[in-house]
Every structure is written in structure tokens, then in C-alpha cells.
Amino acid sequence: MKIIRVVLGALILFLDWVFTPKSVKRSAAFQKQIEQKVKGLTLYQYKSCPFCVKVRRELKRQSIRIPLKDPKRDEVAKTELLDGAGRLKVPCLKIVEGSNVRWMFESSDIIEYIRMRTL
Template identity: 50%
Template sequence: MKFIRWFLGRVILLLNFIFSPRGVKRSPDAQQAVNQKAEGLALYQFEACPFCVKVRRSMKRQSVNFELRDAKNNPLHRSELEAGGGKIKVPCLRIEKQGQVEWMYESSDIVAYLEKEFA
């Protein structure tokens, strides 16, 4: 079973690489504004998780970059996710605005949030 998961994960990553979406083209000033708006975001994820790939593809389509935190292989990120969000479930978007932190777990909700904020 572990081999099947590993193999399927590699297939997902390969297909994501081959069919990678194109990002939005913005002026340098507009892209800088997007980057500043995204500074309070961090995505807790597993590299080969299909739902995490879905969120990363949405990030690429919106040309928004923020920190990706590996909750599978990094014990610090894993413990932050469990302590802050309450459970180890990915993808999870950590949104920090004006000193308040919100944790968003569902990939469809995260994609909708990114489209609303950065489209």
C-alpha cells in the first residue's frame, strides 16, 4: 500500500509538472502589491497530496507566492499545524491579518479565497 501511494504521488507530481497552468501577467507594481498582500499567508501541505496540488495550481494561476510549509517531513511545521489549526489535515492555509490568525482547511475553500483575493 505504501508503494502504491508513493507511485501515485509521483504520477500526480509528474502530471502537474507537464500540465502546469500559466500565471496571470501583471505590471511589476501590481505584482508587488499582490506579493505584499500575500505576506501573511502560509500553506501547510504535503508535496504529493492531490488536494495540495490543486491549491498550488490555483496559486500559480493567480501568480501569487507565499510560504509553503511541509507538514509531512518537517516536525516543526507539523506541530504548528496541530497547535494552531487543531488537527493535522492538509491543505491548510494560515491567514494572518492585523495580528489575527485564521486557519482554512478545505482545498475548495482555499481556492475560492485565492480567487476572491487575488483575481
């Protein structure tokens, strides 16, 4: 079972690498604005989880760099996710807006949110 997971994970990463999406090109000023808008976002994700790959591809498409944390490899990230979001499920987007913190699950919802944030 583990071997199947490892092979599938490697295949997902390989296909993601072969079909890497193109990043949108923006003017320097607009890119700076977008970077400001996505400050406060952190993505909790696993390297070869297909739903996480889907979200990372959208980040690539939108030319967005946000911190990525892997709760499988990072105990601190695991505790943050469990304590903050209440469950160990990825992808999960942590959204910090001032003193307000939200945790968003579901890859499709996260992608939709990222698209809205980068308009």
C-alpha cells in the same frame, strides 16, 4: 499499499509538471500590490497530496509566492499546524491579519479565498 501511494504520488507530480498552468502576467506595480495582499499567508501542504497540488496550481496560476510548509517532513510545521489549527490535515492555509490568525481547511475554500485576495 505504500507502493500504490508512492506510484500515485509520483504520477500526480508528473501530470502536474506536464500540465503546469500558465501564470497570469501583471504590471509590476499591480504584482507588487498583490504580493502585499498575500503577505501573512502560509500554506501547510504535502508534496504529492492531490488537494495540495490543486491549491499549488492555483498559486501558480495567480503568480503568487507564499511560504509552503510540509508537516510530514518538518516537525516544527507539524507542531504549528496541530497547535494552531487543531488537526493534522492538509492543505491548510494560515491567514495572519494583524493580531488575528485563522486556519482554513478545504482546498476549494482555499482556492476561492486566494482568488478573492488577488482580485
